[in-house]
Amino acid sequence: MSAGRVRKEIDDALLAFVDRQRPGVLEISGDLAPLLSALDALLAGGKRLRPAFCYWGWRAAGGEDIEASRGIAAAAASLELLQASALIHDDVMDASDTRRGQPSVHRRFEAAHREQGWRGAAGSFGEGAAILLGDLCLAWSAEMFDASGLDAESLRRGRRVFDVMRTEVICGQYLDMLESARATGRVEAALTVVEYKSAKYTIERPLHMGAELAGGDPRVVAGLRAYGLPLGIAFQLRDDVLGVFGDPAETGKPAGDDLREGKRTVLIAFALERATPAQADLIERRLGDPGLDSAGVDELRAVIEETGALTACEKLIDQYTDQARAALDAAPVAPDARSALVDLAVAATARKV
Incomplete structure (x- = not known):
């Protein structure tokens, strides 16, 4: 099994999970769409090292090939949501401006606040939005793991x-x-x-x-x-x-x-x-x-x-x-x-x- 094939299976499982979550979030309010867009942008990058190591730990211990057991792809991919949570929160704590070649999540929402001319401090809004999206990723990582199959x-x-x-x-x-x-x-x-x-x-x-x-x-x-x-x-x-x-x-x-x-x-x-x-x-x-x-x-x-x-x-x-x-x-x-x-x-x- 090539590294590229493993990466594709993990990517497919990750994006499929987020897409399944999307309608429920948007049913709450269309105003939540920017949160999902920020997550989509973040998940588009990354090396997928953690899911890859999880999968090869599975294989090293006698687990089936990823095409024979799709459940391992979803379980491994859940680590990418945990990673997204850690990165989002880390960027807030470090006041980082960029992540994976694009604005960090809190800077993204800070800019949106300024562009819309909303009340209050743009920086505080951006940090708050990022903390919540990081929390959501943390919760979803456990949900994806449990629902892996x-x-x-x-x-x-x-x-x-x-x-x-x-x-x-x-x-x-x-x-x-x-x-x-x-x-x-x-x-x-x-x-x-x-x-x-x-x-x-x-x-x-x-x-x-x-x-x-x-x-x-x-x-x-x-x-x-x-x-x-x-x-x-x-x-x-x-x-x-x-x-x-x-x-x-x-x-x-x-x-x-x-x-x-x-x-x-x-x-x-x-x-x-x-x-x-x-x-x-x-x-x-x-x-x-x-x-x-x-x-x-x-x-x-x-x-x-x-x-x-x-x-x-x-x-x-x-x-x-x-x-x-x-x-x-x-x-x-x-x-x-x-x-x-x-x-x-x-x-x-x-x-x-």
Whole structure:
């Protein structure tokens, strides 16, 4: 089964679910149409990594091909609605202007408020609308999972992981906010955020959920989790590097946007640990400045490189990626699943700046 075919089945299941929900929402009021349009725009993009890892966790544990068991496509695709919820809320908390190359949801509704000349603060309206759409996506993710068509026992096994995953990502998001507020600059604290906000949620738990849905042998489940967690950490570390040094055409966000948002990533923690007093002062003064221009971005990038933080982060990506590959080599998974998981590991970590 090709990656393109898996992607199409997941996309079809996701869009079919949203289309089934559409009439009920619009029956409440036609004024809700912009919410659905914003969701449609957001769901049109994305790599579908979480559903893909869920599906291949299913296959690795003995689950049927996606064309023989359409239920797994819907169950896996429900993770994309969970991801939409997380992205929408994350953009509000980070005051991000863009997502996937277009205005973030709260900016979209803020602009609509201004264009219509409505009363009140446009920014507050935009944030409120985004929070509600994120909540709706969270609710729909559970509804789509439960209505996937898989048997009750499979859903019971998978739902345990699904519930833990939702708890972990919310806790990870809070820890991210806390670290930004405390500004400890510690690599250990930043790595804890990476583990719970991203690594488990992006790769380990989707694999775990897929394997549990298939009723996988505990040895398979353990092997997949041992592969998924370090790969998830490597994935997020790569994302952090791209957030500072990445091409906007690939990231979908302006160059250096993570610096304007003041994200306390592992990359920044490495820089602060290794910085001279003057370099540390510059980082603390410029990091989180929403008006940071291209010259300011270049200045911060130079400090990050001069301190050796970029090199240290790249080495850590390699270490975690090697750990993941070794775990996959030792895991008792089906050959076709192993091959797909190797490819996904490359897709998750080999993105270039």
